[in-house]
Amino acid sequence: MANKYPFQDIEQKWQKWWEDNGIYHAKQPSDTKDKKFYTLVEFPYPSGDGLHVGHPRSYTALDIVSRKKRMEGLNVMYPIGWDAFGLPTENAAIKKKMQPAIITEKNVATFKRQTQSLGTGFDWSREINTTDPKYYKWTQWMFIQFYNAYFDESLQKARPITELEIPAEIQKDGDLAIRNYRDSKRIVYKTTTTINWCPACKIGLSNEEAQGGVCERCGGEVEKREKEQWMMRITKYANRLIDELSDVNYLDKIKTQQINWIGRSEGALIKFAITQNQSQDHVHRTIDEIEVFTTRPDTLFGATYLVLSPEHPLLTSWIDHDAIENIKEVKDYQETTRKKSDRERQENKEKTGVEIHGLKAVNPATGKEVPVWIADYVLAGYGTGAIMAVPAHDERDYEFAKKFELPIIKVVVPPALAELSHPPANITPVSQEDVRVESECWIGEGISINSEFLNDLTTDKSQEKIVAWLEEHGAGHGCTNYKQRDWVFSRQRYWGEPIPMIHCEKCGWQPVAESELPILLPDVENYEPTDSGESPLSVIIDWVNTTCPACGGNAKRETDTMPNWAGSSWYFLRYCDAENDQVFASPEALKYWMPVDLYDGGMEHTTLHLLYSRFWYKVLHDLGHIPESCGVEPYAKRTAHGMILGEGGIKMSKSKGNVVNPDDVISEYGSDVFRCYEMFMGPFDTDAPWDTHGIQGIKRFLDKIWSLHQTRTTNDELRTTNPSDAKFEIRNTKYESILHKSIKKVGDDIDAMRFNTAISQLMILTNTLLESESVTDDDYKTYLKLIAPFAPHIAEQIWHNFGNESSIHLEAWPTYNPDLLIEDTITLGVQINGKVRGEITIAPDAKESEAMEAAMQDENVKKYLDGTEPKKVIYVPGRILNIVI
RNA sequence: GGGCCCGUGGCGGAAUCGGUAUACGCAACAGACUUAAAAUCUGUCGCCCAAAAGGCUUGUGGGUUCAAGUCCCACCGGGCCCACCA
Numbered sequence: 013m014a015n016k017y018p019f020q021d022i023e024q025k026w027q028k029w030w031e032d033n034g035i036y037h038a039k040q041p042s043d044t045k046d047k048k049f050y051t052l053v054e055f056p057y058p059s060g061d062g063l064h065v066g067h068p069r070s071y072t073a074l075d076i077v078s079r080k081k082r083m084e085g086l087n088v089m090y091p092i093g094w095d096a097f098g099l100p101t102e103n104a105a106i107k108k109k110m111q112p113a114i115i116t117e118k119n120v121a122t123f124k125r126q127t128q129s130l131g132t133g134f135d136w137s138r139e140i141n142t143t144d145p146k147y148y149k150w151t152q153w154m155f156i157q158f159y160n161a162y163f164d165e166s167l168q169k170a171r172p173i174t175e176l177e178i179p180a181e182i183q184k185d186g187d188l189a190i191r192n193y194r195d196s197k198r199i200v201y202k203t204t205t206t207i208n209w210c211p212a213c214k215i216g217l218s219n220e221e222a223q224g225g226v227c228e229r230c231g232g233e234v235e236k237r238e239k240e241q242w243m244m245r246i247t248k249y250a251n252r253l254i255d256e257l258s259d260v261n262y263l264d265k266i267k268t269q270q271i272n273w274i275g276r277s278e279g280a281l282i283k284f285a286i287t288q289n290q291s292q293d294h295v296h297r298t299i300d301e302i303e304v305f306t307t308r309p310d311t312l313f314g315a316t317y318l319v320l321s322p323e324h325p326l327l328t329s330w331i332d333h334d335a336i337e338n339i340k341e342v343k344d345y346q347e348t349t350r351k352k353s354d355r356e357r358q359e360n361k362e363k364t365g366v367e368i369h370g371l372k373a374v375n376p377a378t379g380k381e382v383p384v385w386i387a388d389y390v391l392a393g394y395g396t397g398a399i400m401a402v403p404a405h406d407e408r409d410y411e412f413a414k415k416f417e418l419p420i421i422k423v424v425v426p427p428a429l430a431e432l433s434h435p436p437a438n439i440t441p442v443s444q445e446d447v448r449v450e451s452e453c454w455i456g457e458g459i460s461i462n463s464e465f466l467n468d469l470t471t472d473k474s475q476e477k478i479v480a481w482l483e484e485h486g487a488g489h490g491c492t493n494y495k496q497r498d499w500v501f502s503r504q505r506y507w508g509e510p511i512p513m514i515h516c517e518k519c520g521w522q523p524v525a526e527s528e529l530p531i532l533l534p535d536v537e538n539y540e541p542t543d544s545g546e547s548p549l550s551v552i553i554d555w556v557n558t559t560c561p562a563c564g565g566n567a568k569r570e571t572d573t574m575p576n577w578a579g580s581s582w583y584f585l586r587y588c589d590a591e592n593d594q595v596f597a598s599p600e601a602l603k604y605w606m607p608v609d610l611y612d613g614g615m616e617h618t619t620l621h622l623l624y625s626r627f628w629y630k631v632l633h634d635l636g637h638i639p640e641s642c643g644v645e646p647y648a649k650r651t652a653h654g655m656i657l658g659e660g661g662i663k664m665s666k667s668k669g670n671v672v673n674p675d676d677v678i679s680e681y682g683s684d685v686f687r688c689y690e691m692f693m694g695p696f697d698t699d700a701p702w703d704t705h706g707i708q709g710i711k712r713f714l715d716k717i718w719s720l721h722q723t724r725t726t727n728d729e730l731r732t733t734n735p736s737d738a739k740f741e742i743r744n745t746k747y748e749s750i751l752h753k754s755i756k757k758v759g760d761d762i763d764a765m766r767f768n769t770a771i772s773q774l775m776i777l778t779n780t781l782l783e784s785e786s787v788t789d790d791d792y793k794t795y796l797k798l799i800a801p802f803a804p805h806i807a808e809q810i811w812h813n814f815g816n817e818s819s820i821h822l823e824a825w826p827t828y829n830p831d832l833l834i835e836d837t838i839t840l841g842v843q844i845n846g847k848v849r850g851e852i853t854i855a856p857d858a859k860e861s862e863a864m865e866a867a868m869q870d871e872n873v874k875k876y877l878d879g880t881e882p883k884k885v886i887y888v889p890g891r892i893l894n895i896v897i
Numbered sequence: 898g899g900g901c902c903c904g905u906g907g908c909g910g911a912a913u914c915g916g917u918a919u920a921c922g923c924a925a926c927a928g929a930c931u932u933a934a935a936a937u938c939u940g941u942c943g944c945c946c947a948a949a950a951g952g953c954u955u956g957u958g959g960g961u962u963c964a965a966g967u968c969c970c971a972c973c974g975g976g977c978c979c980a981c982c983a
Contacts, residue, residue, distance in 0.1 A: 015937085265901055265978090272900060275982065306983060319983095361981065387981095394982045401983085407898080408981055495982050615977080692922070694909060699976090706909065709922045715937095760913085769911070772921035779921095841917030846964050848917050886963050892916040896963055 015719035017711075019682025023805040027131055035819050036133040038089035040589075041604035046087040050605050051078045052584055052647075054613035054621070055093040055140075056127075057576075058119035059100055063126040064664070065672045065690070065702065066656045070612050072687045073653065073696055073767060075132045077610060079801035080762050082133075083825035089605060090133060091587040093140035094120050097148075098576035102507040106539045112507040116143055126674055131683040131804055133821070138590040142509075142579030147586065149530035150596040151578050152512040154632065155200060156523040159513070161635055162197035163248040170199055170634035191520055199245050199631060202521065205500060209237035209545065216504045216545055236350065239545070242511060242572060244499040246627045250274050252644070253626060261649040263697070266618050273619040275495025279307035280479050282400060282488035284318055284373040286326075287381065288335055296372065296381070299335060302326060305395030305493055308405060309482065310474040314423040315400035316413065317383045318373040319365065322349040323392035330371070337370035342386060349388045363389055363412045375400075376487035377478075387412065395493050499624065501575060506539050506548040508573030516560035516567040525561050531569075547571040580621055581628035584608055584646060585638070599639050606642040615652045622650065651765060654699040656690070661701040672702050684803035685711050691767035691802065713771075714806060716778050717799060721810045747784040749835055750777055751791055755828035758798050767802075774798060789814075794826045842867045843894040844876040852893070860887040867893055 030036060039046070051074045056067055071092075078090040096116045105112040120141065127134070140147055161170045173194055182193045195201060208217040210227040217227060217234060227234050246253075254274055257267050286300040304318065320327065322345055330336050331343070345366045349357075365387030372381040389408055390399050403413035404422040413420055482488035502511070510531045512524040524531055534555045539548050550556060550571040560567035582596070588605040589597035613622070629646040632638050657663055658670030665671065677686045689710040693700040754777040761770035781787055781795065793814070800807035800820050811820035834856060840863065842850040850870035854863055864885065867873050877897060884896040 268901060269978065272979065275979095277982080279983085304983085308983080357981085363981085389981045389983095391982065399983050406983065408983075411981095493982080495979090619978085692909090698903090698910095700909070703909065703923070705923050707923095712937095713922085719937095764913080766913085768909090769913090769921080772911075775921055839917080843917080843964075846962095851917070884963065886916090888916060890916095892964075894916080894963055 015715060015722050017682070017684075017714045017718035017806055019684060019714075019805065022809045023131060023683050024129075026805050026808045027128060030133070030819070030821075031128075031136060033819070034137070035821055036088075036090065036135050037137050038091075038135050039087050041600055044087050046085065048604055048609075049078070049081040049086040049088045050608045050610075051081070051088065051090040052587075052608045052611045053092070054617065055095045055580070055583060056123060057095050057098060057100075058116065058123040060104055060115070060119055061666075062122050063674050064656075065674055065677070066653075067127075068130050068132075068674060068686065069656055069690045069696075070614075070653045071127070071130060071132045071134075072690055073765065074610065074612050075134075075687075076691070076762055076767060076801040077765070078133060079804065079821055080759070080825055082821065083797065083800070083823060085824070089138070089587065090135055091138040091140075091590075092127065092132075092134040092136070093138075093583060093587070094123065094142065095576065095580050095583070096120060096141055096143040097508045097574075097579055099505070099507070102505060102539060105507070111535070112539070113143065129678055129683060130674070130687065133804070138587050140583060140586050140590055142583065143507075145530045145532055146593065148509045148579065150586070151509050151574065151582070152524075152529050152531060153526060153596065154582060154628070155574070155578075156512055156526065157635055157637065158244065158631055159198055159200040159523050161199045161631065162194075163199060163245060165248075168252060170631045172635070173198060195520070199248075200242060200501070201245065202240055202242050204238055205241050205243070206236045207239045207241065207500070208234045210234055214545060237545070239502075239504075241500050241502040242513075242570075244501050244627070246499045246624070247494055247496055249627050249630055250276065250494045250496055252630060253623060256630075256644050259643070260645045260647060262647075263650065263652055266615075266622070266650055266652060269615075269618045270623060273496060273623065277307050277493050279305055279491055279493060280309040280482060280488050281305055281396065281491045282309065282312060282482060283376060283486075284400065285376070286384070287372050287374060289370055289372070298374075299333075299371075300326060300330070302373065302398055303396045303488075304398045304400045305491060306400060306402075307493075308402065308475075309478045309488070311402040311405045311423050312375065312377045312400065312478060314402045314404050314421040315375055315382065316403060316419045316421055317385055317401045319385045319387050319390045319399050319401050319409075319412070320368075321390040321392040321397040322346045322386050322388055324386070324397045327386065330368075335371060336368055338366070338368070341366050342368060345386060352388070357388060361389075363387065363408070363415050365389075365412065365416065367416075376482070376485070383418070385412075385416075393497060394495065499627075501578070502572040503575050504545055504547045504571075505573050506533070506536060508576065509533075509578055510549065511570040511572050511574060513570040514558055514561060514567045515570065516563060516565060518565060519560055519562040519567075522561045522567070528561075533573075547573060549573070577621060577624050581625045582632070584611075584625075585629075585632075596637075603639045603641055606638065607645060608647045610649050610651070611647040612651045612653060614655075618652070622647075652697060654695070654697050656693070657699055657701045659702050659704065661699075664702075677707070681707060681711055682714075682805070684805050685714050688713065688771055688802050692771045694768055696765050696767055713775055713778065714803060716782060717803070717806055717810075720778065720782055721813070747780045747787065748791070749832050750780045751794065752828040752832040754798060755794065755826050756833065759825070759828075762801065771802060774802065796820060797823055797826050838890060840890070841892055842870060842873055843892060844873065845896055846894060849873055849876050856890045858889065860885065863887055863889075863893050864895075867895070 038048075041048075053070045053074050056063075074090065078088045082088045096119075101112050101115050101119070104110075104115050108115070128136075142148060142151070160173050162173050162176050163169070164171045176194060176197055178190055178193060182189050209215075210217055210230065210232060212230045212232040213227060216237070216239065226232070254271055254276060257270065281303045284302050284304065285298045286302055287296040288299045290297055302318070302320070306312075327342065327346070331339055336342055345364075365385045368384045368386065371384050373384050374381055385401075389412065390397065399409075401409040401412065401418075402423075403409040403418065403420040410420065412418070479488070479490045483490070510533055512529060512531045514522050514524060516522055534549065534552050536548055536552060549569075556569050556571060558567055558569050559565065585597050585602065585606070589595075589601035592598055592601075626646060629638065630644060633640075633642065633644055655663070658665075658668065658672070660670075662668065662670065674686070681689075685707065689707045692710055693703075693706065754773050757773045758770045761767065761773070777795065777798070781792075787795075793811075796807050796811055797820065800811075800823075804821060808820050836855065837853050838856045840852050840854060841848050842852055850867065850873040852863065852866040852870060854866050858866075864887075868877075873895075877895070880897045882895045882897055886892070886894040886896070
């Protein structure tokens with residue numbers, strides 16, 4: 013069957029030829045004067061399951077863009093590697109009793125074979141692997157650079173810790189105080205935080221591994237545990253991570269999701285004095301002060317009680333000082349909260365809490381005393397871990413106040429001003445029908461109101477007026493808060509980069525000397541987690557015991573490892589200069605290649621990997637390890653592809669048995685069909701279900717391309733390339749115009765990543781050429797070049813059948829002749845009163861009178877006009893003729 | 898509860914600037930070729946009507962406009978992310 017595309021005989025041959033000839037190897041800046049284009053896909057995690065059909069969607073899409081850019085003369089780098097550290101491999105190692113390194117090697121081999129069989133034009137000479145010591149040496153090196161840096165608030169950038177000014181009052185307290193002060197400013201720091209703990213597996217879990225409060229491994233409930241952890245001060249970059257998004261071209265939904273995740277909100281910190289009821293003399297004495305964060309300082313007058321999170325540190329001090337009358341009740345509530353899993357806390361939103369007897373809080377604006385409560389609806393980790401409750405203006409406070417019968421006071425603008433302010437107060441109670449307001453008060457009520465304060469107290473201004481008043485009276489100040497927390501960077505795991513730190517009793521934490529890097533992961537026999545929740549590395553005594561880099565005394569290594577986000581936070585930099593063993597990448601290489609021009613990946617990485625790597629890049633850039641000229645953002649453009657779902661639109665999963673294996677698709681249809689099918693399924697950024705029938709249509713398309721070539725080459729008469737031959741001049745204007753339209757459309761569609769419509773245009777073109785009596789060699793070659801980015805193998809084969817020796821993928825991308833885009837005549841719809849009643853065929857630039865004349869010839873139009881004189885004629889050349897009667 | 902997005906034939910989808918809705922493909926049906934099947938080729942294919950003519954049609958209801966799948970308002974339905982973030 014000669015007119016079937018014989019992919020079995022063709023595809024592997026070209027894959028080998030491309031690699032042998034380095035067709036896709038990018039030139040380094042020293043070897044070229046060409047402009048660069050850097051295309052990046054998220055490097056895969058080589059799991060034991062092998063490649064998913066979702067991977068090729070991203071790879072093929074960016075491959076098409078890369079191939080077109082290459083044909084346009086750019087020096088394209090499209091690299092690939094392996095993000096191979098991580099939990100699934102470690103779990104497999106425990107289960108199979110094999111070394112994680114060996115499992116990784118096996119998985120990488122499978123992934124590499126599968127990826128190569130796709131025919132993607134990756135530059136394999138730059139292949140990297142995060143578990144390779146030559147790679148993670150630099151991950152560790154960067155960790156140390158971050159440790160040796162602090163964030164300068166006034167410059168809003170990282171600087172070497174040696175440049176940190178030590179305040180005089182710290183200096184006078186001596187070396188230890190100075191050391192503590194420095195440690196409190198470092199970008200990398202160690203502190204006690206709460207981690208997710210699975211009691212069944214005896215293992216610490218990351219938030220991602222404990223989603224919904226359930227252990228990813230065993231499905232059991234997850235507890236909280238206190239643990240010393242290494243942290244990254246990403247919160248210092250919160251403002252820049254939001255503001256510098258304006259420099260980049262990301263999908264809007266990606267930007268919004270990042271902004272929401274960081275969760276910046278403007279408000280104020282307000283101080284409430286805490287007074288104790290001295291029962292002997294009935295005098296209320298101030299014993300403490302507590303700060304609350306609010307985004308609505310203007311509702312301060314309606315604050316009828318204060319709520320602390322059960323974890324609030326002041327509670328411990330009050331308990332210790334016996335300031336609380338109902339200590340047992342408070343302690344019990346704290347204990348109950350601690351035992352609650354995240355899931356319980358999330359699912360059960362019924363408000364609970366305990367009033368603290370013996371203490372009151374003083375509202376700084378009104379001077380009135382209000383009760384103090386603890387409740388778990390106040391989160392320890394956000395703001396100050398304490399709130400002023402304004403039940404009339406906050407739903408949660410309202411619910412709580414209802415349950416515990418606390419007063420509800422609505423804040424309004426003073427009546428005298430309500431008339432003046434237009435519109436009047438837009439401060440609305442949470443639920444207007446529902447709120448039974450016990451009383452109202454004015455904004456500013458209780459403050460010694462002066463006329464100036466009142467004069468421009470409108471609703472819009474009330475926020476800033478109150479903040480100004482608070483600042484003036486030392487009762488608070490404006491403040492910005494973020495939902496995002498610092499990045500927990502420790503894992504009590506084996507299969508990750510060892511954290512290159514050493515602890516010395518005398519000198520504290522010391523980074524490993526750079527000359528000692530990489531700190532290799534030692535072999536261990538047992539990956540099972542330890543009872544104490546320490547990393548499996550902690551039991552390798554020989555490895556743990558070392559000497560202090562500072563004093564030479566006995567010291568111990570850090571046994572925690574890095575999270576698997578570490579290696580992926582900078583891999584795009586390594587590609588620029590993957591073989592360099594002096595630096596992670598040379599400044600010249602970085603200057604040339606960075607930033608990444610186009611980066612595609614899944615939406616699921618928007619708030620983790622994408623944010624982490626932007627942060628990581630900014631720190632390196634601030635510290636001068638990335639040339640200034642590269643800019644402050646690593647990725648100029650970021651897109652996100654949709655998922656490929658199983659047949660019927662449900663997610664592919666082993667348990668549902670609807671997983672499609674790329675190997676099977678390739679052996680049945682070949683890579684070109686596979687590629688084109690995934691591009692044709694639907695818009696690139698939308699989820700699409702797999703359809704076994706749909707792939708048939710693409711197979712037919714490729715067979716048509718092949719059969720077009722077969723009929724051409726077997727017909728010698730049409731093969732002439734001699735312009736003097738009369739046959740050369742036989743032109744089919746129909747195909748010519750469609751060919752040039754296709755050059756434009758396919759090119760535009762690739763640039764806009766509309767691959768589905770590009771392929772539909774190529775189908776139209778192929779069908780047209782099949783119907784045409786003859787096609788010139790030049791036009792046919794143009795056609796092949798349009799096909800090449802989508803179906804590289806078949807295009808290369810036919811190209812070589814023509815006697816070409818070099819690759820079609822290095823040919824110049826075709827240009828179109830704008831004159832040929834304009835057709836001599838077009839069909840135009842004719843509307844009567846906005847309804848289509850006929851069609852006319854006229855020149856695209858015909859005048860209105862000509863169009864009207866043509867329309868009058870149309871029987872149907874005539875019938876509808878019925879001799880009536882048009883009231884109005886709307887004629888948009890090339891678009892529409894609308895006659896209003 | 899907050900944020901983002903989407904509703905077009907039997908199905909995936911197209912319509913890029915407000916200008917002939919349903920391109921391209923799948924499935925289906927009829928026919929050709931074949932001893933037969935597959936493959937291939939030809940034709941039909943939004944709905945109502947026997948057909949033509951005509952009417953209706955982009956989740957529903959309004960609005961703006963000469964003209965709305967596209968813009969505005971309300972509602973209904975679906976998806977994703979975050980979620981007691983003060």
